[in-house]
Amino acid sequence: MSTSTASIPTTAPSAPRFPVGALLLLSLAVFVTVTAESLPAGLLPEMVEGLQTDPLEVGLLISVWALTVIVTSIPLARLTARFDRRLVAAGALAGFALANAATALAPTYEVAVATRIAGGVAHGLFWAIVIVYATSLLAPSHLGRGLALVTAGGTVATLAGLPAGALIAQLLSWRWSFGVLAAVALALAAVIALRLPRRTPEAALPRAERPAGADASLRPIVLFAAAALVFALGQFATFTYVRPLLEVSARAPEAQVPLLLFGYGAAGLVGVVVAGPLADRWPRGSLVVVLASLAVAFGILSFAADTPLMYVALAAWGFTIGAYFPLQQSMLMRIATDRTRTLASAGVVVTFNVGIAAGPWLGDLVGGADSPTGATALSGGAVVIALVLVIAALAAGSRYAA
Structure with a gap:
């Protein structure tokens, strides 16, 4: 397999070492965000009772999240394109953590909707950057294995994340399910910001030097x-x-x-x-x-x-x-x-x-x-x-x- 220099990440590490620790951290972050995305489905009875609403409105908390991701992901990705990708990923996770903590504390359904919108904004930005950041950590020969490891967090979330959230809700409260996710996301944001490598995109070429078309x-x-x-x-x-x-x-x-x-x-x-x-x-x-x-x-x-x-x-x-x-x-x-x-x-x-x-x-x-x-x-x-x-x-x- 050959790859032209145009397609190789310009910030890719020169050494062929496989950065398993960094990729596992990103995979865990993917696990947390994907779990939160559909968590209301697993907590349906508890959230209906706790927010004094009906199943349809709890289901809409998932739809609101998805719609927010659709509307905000590309504008936010463009807005943050020139910043250190490590800090963008960490900042998105921190915002995600605050939004889920707010959901855990939401006194009414209307407040829960607002916190889910905030969570969807953070989720969309995180997903817009996480694959790009992971790519920048990988040598081209490791790209497939590295991205498979990162995205595996989403698959594990389907297998284990929702059942774990439902179990926490049954043992404690649905609010604890969101609270645990918020705490884990905040810890991950701190570790990513402090320990993972800096990755800043190349400076844009002057307009006169940019390729035509x-x-x-x-x-x-x-x-x-x-x-x-x-x-x-x-x-x-x-x-x-x-x-x-x-x-x-x-x-x-x-x-x-x-x-x-x-x-x-x-x-x-x-x-x-x-x-x-x-x-x-x-x-x-x-x-x-x-x-x-x-x-x-x-x-x-x-x-x-x-x-x-x-x-x-x-x-x-x-x-x-x-x-x-x-x-x-x-x-x-x-x-x-x-x-x-x-x-x-x-x-x-x-x-x-x-x-x-x-x-x-x-x-x-x-x-x-x-x-x-x-x-x-x-x-x-x-x-x-x-x-x-x-x-x-x-x-x-x-x-x-x-």
Whole structure:
């Protein structure tokens, strides 16, 4: 695999050492932020009672967060583009910690909404910078493994973060769940600011010395962002209704459903682990194969959900979901230049959240809980579109990465 000098992070360390300690800190920060993003879903009964509201309004706390991320991520990424990326990440985490502490103390639902908006602002900025900062710590030969380690925090959050938050709420209070996240995030912000390496982007060239025309990496970046939107739409069109898919379409016994969901999550974690070496050795081919495999898995779930092939499809679905994000992010960071890297990361965050917001609604339109195979068929089509967009992005970015 070759990578042109245009795509290598200008602040990458010269030594090939793999910075496992720094990456684990960033992965833990990802774990904390992703857990908080959907935590109200795991604390639904306790928050309904504590805030004297109804389930719909508690659910809207997740929607408000996602909408805030969509609106603020790119402007904040551009505003902070010339600052030390370490301090931007630490500052975003500190703001995230204060917002979650405020949620823990919120006396009314209206105050909780305001604190979730503040948390979404911090979350969007953190996600816009964390991949860029992690990339700057890595030698090009370690990029796939490094980004897989960082993004693994999000997968672990799905497996362990929400259950842990729910357990704390049951033993103590839902407020303690947010409080613990706030304390951990604040500690991480301090460690990142004080112990991790400084990474300041290169100074902008004088206008007279800038290359004529738009940066050539913008076209593949836009295609990757569009693929992320369609991919997220497909994922959440079906995952929102995964229980009726298993219980109604696949006719799985109710007692077997938690085990199937655990297997799905475990396969996702395996996907994250495997994605690192794949992204470093065969980044382009691996990304294409993962998307093609996911399309096949959704096809099986659409037309043969009540056969033993369902178990294979469910495992393949989990594996590919875990592998996709680190594979795409490592490819995106190889293709983007120093001028476009922050915009690329923020853009994918925004489009992915748009897909998250639209996916459940579209899944419901084509069947939802009553006919989940309609949602899986929609998801399969969405993944095929994402595959076409990724192939186009890889072709457009071939001058930067092989």
